[in-house]
Amino acid sequence: MASVALRGVRKDFGRTQVIKGVDLEIADREFVVFVGPSGCGKSTLLRLIAGLEDASAGEIEIGGRVVNTMAPKDRNIAMVFQNYALYPHMTVARNMGFGLRAARLPAAEIERRVRAAADMLGLADLLDRRPGALSGGQRQRVAMGRAIVRDPQVFLFDEPLSNLDAQLRTQVRTEIKKLHQQVRTTAIYVTHDQVEAMTLADRIVLLRDGRVEQVGTPTALFERPVNRFVAGFIGSPAMNFIPARLEGAEIVLPGMRLPCPALAHRGGDGAVTLGIRPEDIWAGEDSLRAPVACRFEAVAGVVEPMGSEALVMTQVGGVDVQVRLIGRAHPRAGERLRLAMDPAQIHVFDGASGVSLR
Amino acid sequence: MKGGRPGRILAFTLLLLGGVVMVTPLLFMLATSLKTGDEVYALTFLPRAPTLENYVDILTRSPFGRWFAVSFTVSTVSTLSVLFFDSLVGYTLAKFRFRGRGVVFVLILSTLMIPTEMLVIPWYVMAKSMGWLDTLWGIMFPGLMSGFGVFLMRQFFLGVPDALLDAARIDGLGEFRIFWEVALPLVAPALSALAIFAFLGNWTAFLWPLIVTTSPGLYTVPVGLASLSGEFQTDWEMIMTGASIATIPTLLVFIVLQRNIIRGIMLTGLKG
Ligand SMILES: Nc1ncnc2c1ncn2[C@@H]1O[C@H](COP(=O)(O)OP(=O)(O)OP(=O)(O)O)[C@@H](O)[C@H]1O
Numbered sequence: 001m002a003s004v005a006l007r008g009v010r011k012d013f014g015r016t017q018v019i020k021g022v023d024l025e026i027a028d029r030e031f032v033v034f035v036g037p038s039g040c041g042k043s044t045l046l047r048l049i050a051g052l053e054d055a056s057a058g059e060i061e062i063g064g065r066v067v068n069t070m071a072p073k074d075r076n077i078a079m080v081f082q083n084y085a086l087y088p089h090m091t092v093a094r095n096m097g098f099g100l101r102a103a104r105l106p107a108a109e110i111e112r113r114v115r116a117a118a119d120m121l122g123l124a125d126l127l128d129r130r131p132g133a134l135s136g137g138q139r140q141r142v143a144m145g146r147a148i149v150r151d152p153q154v155f156l157f158d159e160p161l162s163n164l165d166a167q168l169r170t171q172v173r174t175e176i177k178k179l180h181q182q183v184r185t186t187a188i189y190v191t192h193d194q195v196e197a198m199t200l201a202d203r204i205v206l207l208r209d210g211r212v213e214q215v216g217t218p219t220a221l222f223e224r225p226v227n228r229f230v231a232g233f234i235g236s237p238a239m240n241f242i243p244a245r246l247e248g249a250e251i252v253l254p255g256m257r258l259p260c261p262a263l264a265h266r267g268g269d270g271a272v273t274l275g276i277r278p279e280d281i282w283a284g285e286d287s288l289r290a291p292v293a294c295r296f297e298a299v300a301g302v303v304e305p306m307g308s309e310a311l312v313m314t315q316v317g318g319v320d321v322q323v324r325l326i327g328r329a330h331p332r333a334g335e336r337l338r339l340a341m342d343p344a345q346i347h348v349f350d351g352a353s354g355v356s357l358r
Numbered sequence: 359m360k361g362g363r364p365g366r367i368l369a370f371t372l373l374l375l376g377g378v379v380m381v382t383p384l385l386f387m388l389a390t391s392l393k394t395g396d397e398v399y400a401l402t403f404l405p406r407a408p409t410l411e412n413y414v415d416i417l418t419r420s421p422f423g424r425w426f427a428v429s430f431t432v433s434t435v436s437t438l439s440v441l442f443f444d445s446l447v448g449y450t451l452a453k454f455r456f457r458g459r460g461v462v463f464v465l466i467l468s469t470l471m472i473p474t475e476m477l478v479i480p481w482y483v484m485a486k487s488m489g490w491l492d493t494l495w496g497i498m499f500p501g502l503m504s505g506f507g508v509f510l511m512r513q514f515f516l517g518v519p520d521a522l523l524d525a526a527r528i529d530g531l532g533e534f535r536i537f538w539e540v541a542l543p544l545v546a547p548a549l550s551a552l553a554i555f556a557f558l559g560n561w562t563a564f565l566w567p568l569i570v571t572t573s574p575g576l577y578t579v580p581v582g583l584a585s586l587s588g589e590f591q592t593d594w595e596m597i598m599t600g601a602s603i604a605t606i607p608t609l610l611v612f613i614v615l616q617r618n619i620i621r622g623i624m625l626t627g628l629k630g
Pocket residue numbers: 013016018036037038039040041042043044045192
C-alpha cells in the first residue's frame with residue numbers, strides 16, 4: 001500500500017500538450033477517481049503513473065519513491081484495461097499467473113495466489129477456459145484477478161466497466177467498491193461517467209483539457225463546484241444554467257429579481273450565470289416555501305415520467321430549464337406550472353470566466 | 359451441390375476444369391516416374407507395367423540424396439530465418455514509434471519491386487568478394503530475409519492490440535519476451551502462411567543456386583534435376599522421379615501448416 005504524488009507533471013506528444021501540469025496527492029488506501037470528458041487526458045495521466053508513458057516534466061512518486069525512471073513492473077502497480085487486454089492464447093489461470101511467472105515466483109505460490117483470487121472473484125470453475133469462451137463480465141473479473149494476484153501497492157483502472165451492459169455495470173461497480181473495502185489498496189480509477197465517479201470515489205479529480213479543474217469528495221464537487229464546468233459535469237440530470245445580470249445586490253433574470261447581498265460588492269459589467277439543479281426547483285405547494293422573489297411561472301414542455309419522478313422541460317427567459325419533480329403525479333405538456341428556486345441551492349458563476357461566485 | 363441453380367453448376371464446372379488443368383501435369387509426372395525408359399516417349403498416360411525401379415536408380419546412381427539434403431537444409435534454415443527476422447522487423451515497424459520508421463518501411467517495400475533476375479549479378483559480386491561462391495551459405499544468404507515477409511508480418515502485428523503489450527509490460531516482461539510470448543503466438547496464422555511461402559520459394563529456387571554453385575555435391579534439387587538432362591541424354595523418367603520425390607516435403611509443409619493456420623485463427627480469435 002502506498003501514497004501517490006504528482007508534482008508539476010506534464011506530457012507532450014510531439015507538439016501536442018496533453019497533460020499541462022498536474023499536482024496531486026493521493027493518500028494511502030484512498031480510492032481516487034479521475035473523471036472528465038473524452039480526450040481530457042485521463043488515460044494518459046494513468047499511463048504516466050503506470051509507467052507506460054514517460055512524463056515530459058514533473059515528478060511522479062509512489063510510496064515515497066520517485067518512479068519517473070522506473071519500468072512499470074518495478075512500480076508495484078497493477079492495471080485493469082478498458083478492453084481487459086487478456087492474452088487470448090492463454091487460459092484464465094495462465095492469464096492471471098503470467099506476471100507472477102515472469103517474476104519467477106515458485107509454481108506453488110503462483111497456484112495458491114491464482115486460486116485465492118479466483119475464489120474471491122467466483123472464477124474457480126473457469127480457470128481452464130480461454131478468454132474467448134468467457135462472457136464480458138467474466139472477462140472483466142479475470143482482468144481484475146490478474147491485477148489482484150500481483151498484490152500491488154496501487155490499483156489502476158482505465159474505464160473497466162465501459163464494455164459492460166448497464167445492469168452488469170452497476171453490479172460490478174458495487175463489487176469493485178466491496179473489493180476495495182476488503183483489500184484497502186490505494187486505487188486510481190478512470191472513467192468519463194460521473195455516476196461511477198460519484199459512487200466509487202473517496203475523492204474525485206475532475207480533469208479538463210489536461211488540467212485539474214477541481215479535487216474533492218463527491219459531495220464537495222456536487223455542492224460546491226468551483227466553476228461552471230464542474231457544476232455542469234457533476235450531477236445527473238445536469239445543472240441548469242440561466243444567463244443573468246448582477247445589479248447591486250440583486251440577480252436579475254427575465255421576470256425575476258433575486259436578492260443576493262453576498263455579491264453586492266462585486267463590480268464589473270454584471271454579467272453572471274445562474275445555476276440551479278433540476279431537483280432544486282420546487283413545484284406546486286412546495287414552491288410556496290420559497291421567498292416570493294424566488295418564485296416564477298413556466299409552461300411545461302416535454303415531460304419525461306420515470307415512475308417515482310418526472311423530468312419536465314420548461315423555459316425561463318428563452319433558456320431551457322429542466323425540473324425534476326418527485327412523486328407519481330406529473331404535469332401534462334402545456335400545463336402552467338408554479339415553480340420556485342430553492343434559495344439555498346442557487347449557484348452564481350462569473351459570466352465570462354465561469355468561476356463560482358458563491 | 360443441391361438444387362439445379364445454373365450459376366452454381368457453372369461455377370463448379372469451371373472449378374473442376376481448373377482443377378483438372380492444374381493436377382494433370384502432376385499426375386503425368388507421377389505416371390512417368392513409374393514408367394521404364396522405353397515407354398517414356400509413347401505418351402500414354404498410364405504406365406503399362408508400373409515399376410519403382412526409377413526410384414531405386416535415382417537414389418543409387420545419382421547424387422539425388424545429397425541434392426535433397428542441400429535443398430532441405432537451405433529451405434529450412436532460410437524459412438526459420440525469414441520467420442524470425444521478418445516477424446521481428448514487422449513487429450518493430452508495427453508497434454514502435456521511431457524517427458525514420460516510414461522511410462524504413464518504404465525502403466523495405468520497394469525491394470519487392472526488384473525481380474531476382476536483376477539481383478543475381480550484385481549477389482554474385484558480393485558472394486565472390488566474400489568468398490561465398492560454391493558454398494551452402496552462398497546459396498542461402500539472399501533468402502534469409504524477405505521484404506514481403508516483413509510487410510506481411512507488419513500488417514498482422516498491426517492487428518494485435520497495444521493494450522495487450524502494455525498489460526505484458528505491467529506483468530513485468532521484457533520487450534523481447536513480449537514479442538516472443540505475447541505478440542508472436544497471436545500471429546501464428548500469418549507465420550504459417552509465411553513459412554509456406556518461404557519454404558516453397560527456396561525449395562523451387564533455380565536461378566541463383568544454379569549460378570552460385572559449381573560442384574554437383576552442392577546442387578539443390580531443381581539444379582540437380584536440370585543437370586540430369588545433359589548428362590544422361592535427358593532421362594525424363596529420372597527427372598520426373600526426382601521431381602515426384604521433391605514434391606513430398608512441399609506437400610508435407612503445406613498440409614501441416616495449413617491446419618495450423620485454421621487452428622491458429624480459431625485459437626486466438628484474431629482475424630488477419
Ligand atoms: N500516443 C499519442 N500520440 C499523440 N496523441 C495522443 C497519444 N495518446 C493520446 N493522445 C492524445 O491525448 C489526448 C488525451 O488522450 P487520453 O487517451 O488520455 O484521453 P482520455 O481522457 O482517456 O479520453 P477517453 O475518455 O476518450 O478515453 C487526446 O487528445 C489524444 O488524442
